[in-house]
Amino acid sequence: MHQDSPNDSWAIRIAQFVKRFGTLKLSILFVLVTLVFTLGSSYVVRVSLGKSVQPDDFIIAIIITLLSAPWVLYFFSELVKQLENSRTNLKEVVSQLERLREEDVFLNRELQSNIRQLNHEIEQRKQAQEEREAVFKELEREIDDKSSSEEQARRLSTLLRSIIDASPDLIYYRNEEGRFAGCNRIAELLTGKTEEELVGLTLHDVFEEELASQIVASDQEVLETNASITEDLWLRFADGRRRYFEMKRVPFFDAAGNRLGLLAFGRDMTERKQAESAAAKANTDKTRFIATISHELRTPLNGIVGLSRMLRDTDLSEEQFNWVSTIYASAITLGNIFNDIIDLDKLDRDKLELSLKTVSLRDFTEELSSIIRLLAADKGLELVTSINEPLPQQVEVDGTRLRQILWNILFNAVKFTQKGQVSLSVSATEAANGVSVVTFIVQDTGVGIPDTEIDKIFAMYYQVDHPDHQSATGTGIGLAICKQMVDLMSGDIRVSSEVNQGTRFEIELPLQISTKPMQASKLLVTDLNILLVEDIELNVMVAKALLEKLGQRVDVAMTGQEAIDKARENTYDLILLDIQLPDMTGFDVANVLHEEDLVMQTPIVALTANVIKKREEYLQNGMDDVIAKPIKKSRVVEVFNLLFAEPAAPTERDVEQKRDKPDANKSLSNILDMDLLQMLVDTIGEDMVRASVKVFQDKMPEYMEILQLSLSADEKSEVCSQAHKIKGAAGSVGLSRVQRIANQIQQGDHPAWWQNVHDWVEELQMAVQHDMNALDEWLNEQVLDD
Structure with missing residues (x-):
């Protein structure tokens, strides 16, 4: 409710009072007040005038008051009403003005706020404009940078593409x-x-x-x-x-x-692959070379060992016996050195394997000592052998490898000892889980090894660089091979030495105790009818003498065909078959004998100086066993007893027939098809023949490259296909030898194709080069004849 202001005028307050009190009430009150006032005034006037107060005076005052009071009251009421209305209107105006003022204030405040907001927006827009300008500048810079980057990227992409393509x-x-x-x-x-x-x-x-x-x-x-x-x-x-x-x-x-x-x-990697193939081929060639040398060297060695051994069994003077014993020991030494060379090749090819057999350590030591004792006696040295008990009676060991290890060490001991003695002692620990550690100690009183050289003596090809060692030469491979063989046997080899005092080698080998029966040391079978196939008279003489001394009957064949003919005519208990014969290989002979059922109950034992091959390779080619040259009596006894005195274990025979390579005969008729060439010259003319030969010459490098690459990839079908193409091309220009070799290569079903194809391809390459020159010379001769 509106509160009156203390500054309001009295009229306004009266008007407000009248409005609040009510006009009717106020009118009655006014009349009463006026009547009282009139009565009072009349009374006062009468009294003051000294007149007595009469009732009429009051009645008249009352009548006058009643007559005048309504009009006065009406007048004042209207006046108050008008005043109130005016006040109300004025209040409304004031209120409206106040409202307008408030609105004006609000609008002013809103306007100020809007102005501030507008100023803020103007500032923001100004800032945004500045930011947009900055963004535009940055964008322009980025566009420039991007254009530069894109250009650089294009250049790099072009460069990268060029590098990739190049x-x-x-x-x-x-x-x-x-x-x-x-x-x-x-x-x-x-x-x-x-x-x-x-x-x-x-x-x-x-x-x-x-x-x-x-x-x-x-x-x-x-x-x-x-x-x-x-x-x-x-x-x-x-x-x-x-x-x-x-x-x-x-x-x-x-x-x-x-x-x-x-x-x-x-x-x-084609060149690398070809290099690997060439290296493999070179390794094969090296192996073949060693096999050939093995055969060629062991042939005379066989005679030396065999004849010297037989001479020692004859009546000789002491001096003659010593001479023969020296020859025998020297031959054995040479054979062991050659074994080192063979084993070195096997080590290079990871082909060195152990063949465990039951061996008596006592017999083994005595046998080895008997040979070393001859070498020691030749230098005036003493060999002392001691076998320390308890020693296992029999062990499982590769006797050949063990003999080779001890031989190398004992031989070096004798070689580097000028006076005094060489000793060999054998001892063993008690067996644990069936395995006994056997220790071989070789000690000498020789020149010794300097401390600085001890750690190097097992290196391949190493020789001690010391004046005391210059008098004795060697290959430097013996001890290296010994170390690898000992490692292969899971053993250990140690050395200690003192210069001018001697050297001590100690070999420890864990060997399985054997419960198998020992093979008989004596031959248990005699009077066998044996066919000996051997083409070298010295070998025939040694082998025949040894076999006859062992109580056998021997028939000899010097060629493969002679052996086949004799087998067709006679029945033999055993065939001893040399592998390298002048007319065919021993494998070829064995194939024919098996195919014709000539040896259904007759064992075939290979005689070979090629110790490169494994025993299994001979068994797979139709042999029942193999004896290495030079022939040793102990090996003959072992094989004969195994085949005839004991039940022979069945062997799987995988017969592979080999075909001889065509002779590389240098005669013109063997390398050229003379009849065809002459017919071509007579028919189409020498110029057309030369043109055909020129086409062949241009195509052959491509043909040979594809052939060799296919061979490197081991793709037999592709090799055969390319060889067939070369065969046809060679036949069309009269290169008969090239045609024959290519024909061999294309026959992929050959049982020994993989074993021979590398040789055939190499032979083909040489034949193409040689025979093309021969063909050119022949054509030139035809022109001169004309």
């Missing part, structure tokens, strides 16, 4: 669906398709099915493991060339880590 490596990438998404120039040359043509194709659309399936399988492994994989593949170029690639495939991802596909890198 790379000799094969590069391509494929998406998740296995389709090509890009490649380099080498990939285009390989597939014969441009990058645009290659994109979208699968491996099956580009490569041979077998190769494509192999790559897809490898790719699947990469996708499953998200790891790279490397494998070697032979790939064929669109022009038919085959190259050997080392392929590496890796998954590649985008910046967010999402895999996009596979990236493949392939490095051409």
Whole structure:
């Protein structure tokens, strides 16, 4: 409710009072007050005038008051009403003015707020404009930088593409669906398709099915493991060339880590593969050379050992016996040195293996000592042998290898000892789990080894650099081979030495105690009818004398065909068959004897100086056993007893027939088809023949390259196919020897194809070069004759 202000006028307050009190009430009150006032005034006037107060005076005052009071009251009421209305209107006006003022204040405040907001917005817009200008400038700078970066990226992309295309490596990438998404120039040359043509194709659309399936399988492994994989593949170029690639495939991802596909890198390793093949071929040639040398050296060695051994059993004077014993010991020494060479080759090829047999340590030691004692006696030295008990009676050991180890060490002891003695002692620990550690100690009173050289003596080809060692020469491989053989036997070899006092070697070998019965040391069978097939008279004399001395009957054949003829005519208990014969190999003879059922109950034992091959290789080629040259009586006794005195173990016979290589006869008629060439010259003319020969000369390098690459890839079918092509081309120009060799190569079903194909290819290459020159000379001679 509105509160009256203390500053309001009295009229306003009266008007407000009248309004609050009510007009009717106020009128009655006014009349009463006026009446009282009139009565009072009349009374006062009468009294003051000294007149007496009469009732009429009051009545008149009352009447006058009642007559005048309503009009006065009406007048004042209207006046008050008008005043109140005016006040009300004024109040409303004031209120309206107040409201207008408040509105004006509000509007003013809102206007000020709007102005401030507007100023703020203006500032913001100004700031935003400045920021936009800055952004525009930054954008312009970024656009300039981006343009520069894009230009640089384009240059780098062009450079990278140039590098990739110039790379000799094969590069391509494929998406998740296995389709090509890009490649380099080498990939285009390989597939014969441009990058645009290659994109979208699968491996099956580009490569041979077998190769494509192999790559897809490898790719699947990469996708499953998200790891790279490397494998070697032979790939064929669109022009038919085959190259050997080392392929590496890796998954590649985008910046967010999402895999996009596979990236493949392939490095051409054809030259390396050919080098490896050449190295393997060289190793094979080395092995073949050693095998040949083995045969050639062991042939005279066989005679020396055999005859000197037989001479020692005859009546000789003491001096003659010593001479023969020296010859015998020297031959044995030479044979052991040669064994070192053979074992060195086997070690290089990781072919050295152990052949465990039951051996009596006591008999073994005495046998070895008897030979070393001859060498020691020749230098005036004493050999002292001691066998310390308890010693296992029999052990499982490779006697040949053990003999070779001890022989090398004992031989060195004798060689480097000028006076005094050499001793050999054997001892063993008690068996644990059936294994006893046997210790061999070789000690001498020789020149000794300097401390600085001790750690080097087991190195290959190492020889002690000391004046006291210069008088005794050697190869430096004996101790190295001994160390490797001891390691192969899971043993240990130690050495200690003092200069001018001597050297001590200690060999410890864990050997299994044997419960098998010892093979008889004496021959248990005699009067065997034996066919000895040997082409060297000295070997025949030694072997025949030894066999007859052992109580056997011997028939001799000097060639393979003679042996076959004798087997057809006679029945033998045993055939001793040399492998290298003048007309055919021993394997060929064995094949014929088996195919004709001439040896159904007759064992065939190979006689060979080739100790490169394993025993199993002879067994697989139709032999029942093998005896190495020079022939040893102990080995003959062992084999004869095994075959005839004891049940022979059945052997699986895998007969492989070998075909002789064509002779590389240098006569013109053997290398050229003279009749065909003469007919061609007479028919089409010498010029056309020369043109045909020129085409053959131009094509042969490509043919030979593909042939050798296919051979390096071990692809028999491709080798045979290419050889067939060369055979046809050679036949058309009269190169009969080239044609024959190519014909051999194309016969992939040959039982010994893999064993001979490398030799045939090498022979073919030499024949092409040689025979082309011969053909040119023959054509030139035809022109001169005309």
